[in-house]
Each structure stands twice: as C-alpha cells, then as structure tokens.
Amino acid sequence: MEKIRRSPMFYVGDKYKLIEEIKQYFPKNINTFIEPFVGGGTVFLNVEAKRYILNDIDENIYNLHIFLQQKANEINFINEVLTYIKKYNLSRSFLEDVVPKELKREYKKTYYAKYNKQGYDKLKQDFNKLQNKNYLLLYLLLIYGFNRMIRFNSKGEFNVPVGNVDFNKNVLQALGDYFEFVENKDIKFENLDFKDFIIKNGFKDGDFMYLDPPYLITFSEYNKIWNEEKEHELLIFLDNLHQRNIKFAISNVTHYKGRVNNIFIDWMSKYNVKKIKSNYISYHDNSAKQIEEVLVINYD
Numbered sequence: 001m002e003k004i005r006r007s008p009m010f011y012v013g014d015k016y017k018l019i020e021e022i023k024q025y026f027p028k029n030i031n032t033f034i035e036p037f038v039g040g041g042t043v044f045l046n047v048e049a050k051r052y053i054l055n056d057i058d059e060n061i062y063n064l065h066i067f068l069q070q071k072a073n074e075i076n077f078i079n080e081v082l083t084y085i086k087k088y089n090l091s092r093s094f095l096e097d098v099v100p101k102e103l104k105r106e107y108k109k110t111y112y113a114k115y116n117k118q119g120y121d122k123l124k125q126d127f128n129k130l131q132n133k134n135y136l137l138l139y140l141l142l143i144y145g146f147n148r149m150i151r152f153n154s155k156g157e158f159n160v161p162v163g164n165v166d167f168n169k170n171v172l173q174a175l176g177d178y179f180e181f182v183e184n185k186d187i188k189f190e191n192l193d194f195k196d197f198i199i200k201n202g203f204k205d206g207d208f209m210y211l212d213p214p215y216l217i218t219f220s221e222y223n224k225i226w227n228e229e230k231e232h233e234l235l236i237f238l239d240n241l242h243q244r245n246i247k248f249a250i251s252n253v254t255h256y257k258g259r260v261n262n263i264f265i266d267w268m269s270k271y272n273v274k275k276i277k278s279n280y281i282s283y284h285d286n287s288a289k290q291i292e293e294v295l296v297i298n299y300d
C-alpha cells in the first residue's frame with residue numbers, strides 16, 4: 001500500500017479520505033501537475049510529476065505554503081515551533097503530556113480547549129498586533145484553533161476561537177511528510193484567480209490539471225467567493241483545454257441535501273464521469289443518499 005500524505009494544514013474539505021480513489025484515474029506519467037485550487041495541498045502531495053504549478057486565491061493559504069516550503073530545509077523548525085508552544089504554554093502531546101489530571105477528569109472531552117484557551121488567546125492577540133503577518137504564529141493558530149480554520153474579521157484580525165485540538169503526533173507526521181515531499185522538487189506556488197493562473201501559465205501536452213473548485217451547492221467559507229458566473233467561466237476554460245488536448249480531472253458535488261448543480265451536470269455529460277464515494281456523508285443526519293460526488297475526466 002502506498003503511503004498517503006495529509007497536508008499539515010488539515011484543510012476544510014481536503015481530499016485526504018478520497019485521494020486513493022481519485023488518484024487511480026490520474027494519468028501515469030505527468031510532466032507538469034497543475035492545481036488551480038490547491039487548498040491545503042493534500043492532492044499534489046500524493047502525485048508524482050516532474051514539476052508542480054499550484055495556485056490558490058487565498059493569500060493566507062498561499063503564504064503558508066511558501067512558508068512551509070522554505071522551512072523544509074531547516075532542521076531546526078520543530079525546535080523553533082516548540083519555543084513558541086512553550087512560550088504560550090500550549091499542550092504538546094507529540095512530545096509530552098502537560099495537561100493536569102484534574103483538568104482531564106473534570107472536562108473529559110474538552111480538556112485541550114480548556115487547557116489551551118488562555119495561551120491561545122494571548123497568541124492571537126500578539127499575532128494581531130504585528131504589522132506584518134508572522135506565518136509561524138498563524139500556523140500555530142491554525143493548529144490549535146477551532147476546526148483548524150483560518151478566518152479574519154473585517155478589521156483584518158484573526159478571529160477563530162480555541163479548538164479542542166492539540167499539536168499531536170499527526171501534526172508532526174504531516175509536517176515531516178510535507179517537508180520530505182517538497183524538498184528538492186520543482187514546485188511553484190501562485191496566488192491568482194484561476195482564470196489569470198490558467199492564462200498566465202499556458203499549459204502543454206503532457207501536462208495534467210486537477211481541479212477542486214469550491215462547490216456551488218455545499219457550504220464552507222471559501223464557497224462564499226464562488227457563484228454561477230465563476231462556475232460557467234471555469235467550465236468554458238475546461239472545454240478550451242480539452243480542445244488543446246490537455247488532460248484534466250475535476251472534482252465536484254452534483255447533489256447535496258436536496259440541492260442540484262444543473263450547470264455542472266449538463267456540462268459533464270460531454271466527458272467521462274466517475275462516481276466517488278463522498279466525503280460529506282454524515283451518519284448522523286442520514287443524508288448519505290442525497291449526496292453525490294463525481295470526478296470528471298476528459299480522457300479514457
């Protein structure tokens with residue numbers, strides 16, 4: 001079994017659980033692997049190619065990738081992180097258990113949130129005071145924050161509350177895997193709208209593009225910046241790539257809790273549609289039957 005890497009950003013809606021299923025449809029030899037909507041990067045981290053050109057419109061995501069890419073070559077990174085973890089007195093189960101037994105007894109399921117709240121709030125305050133964003137601090141806010149989200153208010157202040165999470169062995173593993181993968185590889189990140197990104201990079205035969213845009217009919221922070229007009233634009237771009245013989249694969253959700261994405265359904269009938277067992281299945285609300293995720297490819 002091939003090892004699956006998860007992005008150390010633990011990004012909302014990442015493809016960690018689906019990567020094996022999706023990847024089986026990718027071409028075997030890829031020159032340049034292109035992702036206009038890279039998010040946390042869990043997909044590219046599991047694809048072998050000669051070069052990678054990766055993009056996201058979210059400035060923070062882009063900068064976190066640039067930050068991690070730089071840190072891949074620094075052996076002292078984890079020590080640097082640990083200095084801050086200790087400075088803000090945050091839990092660190094990857095190394096030692098510092099949460100008092102009494103707290104664990106009293107707050108059986110929420111002790112990390114209780115333990116980390118004070119330090120996290122101080123970290124957030126210090127981060128928000130800085131003139132320029134410090135990406136190590138932002139990364140720590142993400143790791144200890146609610147749902148591992150990145151969210152800023154209209155004043156530009158990071159405003160996610162503490163989560164019931166910790167810097168644990170999975171985080172350490174994901175960071176190590178990311179560093180190992182990106183080190184000495186030809187990987188370029190960009191921070192553009194997908195249209196500008198695709199036009200600017202003018203792809204060639206032998207290149208392969210994987211797209212995981214926001215889904216028109218589901219709900220998450222980044223869906224707020226997506227709409228029917230963008231969806232149409234994207235699909236026209238893909239038809240254009242097809243005419244130029246560039247292979248692509250695009251993920252999408254066609255049905256979601258009574259909502260249907262007819263724009264995508266009409267468009268995909270021209271191509272090769274693979275059904276994917278969805279990420280969104282929730283056993284609590286019994287909505288499994290109402291959700292359909294697909295991967296559409298323009299090759300056999």
Ligand SMILES: C[S@@+](CC[C@H](N)C(=O)[O-])C[C@H]1O[C@@H](n2cnc3c(N)ncnc32)[C@H](O)[C@@H]1O
Nearest residue numbers: 011014015037039040041057058193194212222
């Ligand atoms: C579904 S997520 C991608 C998740 C990714 N596959 C992963 O495994 O982490 C969609 C991404 O598209 C980005 N995005 C939204 N609108 C965009 C646009 N117009 N151009 C480029 N990226 C955009 C969002 O910031 C978000 O990171």
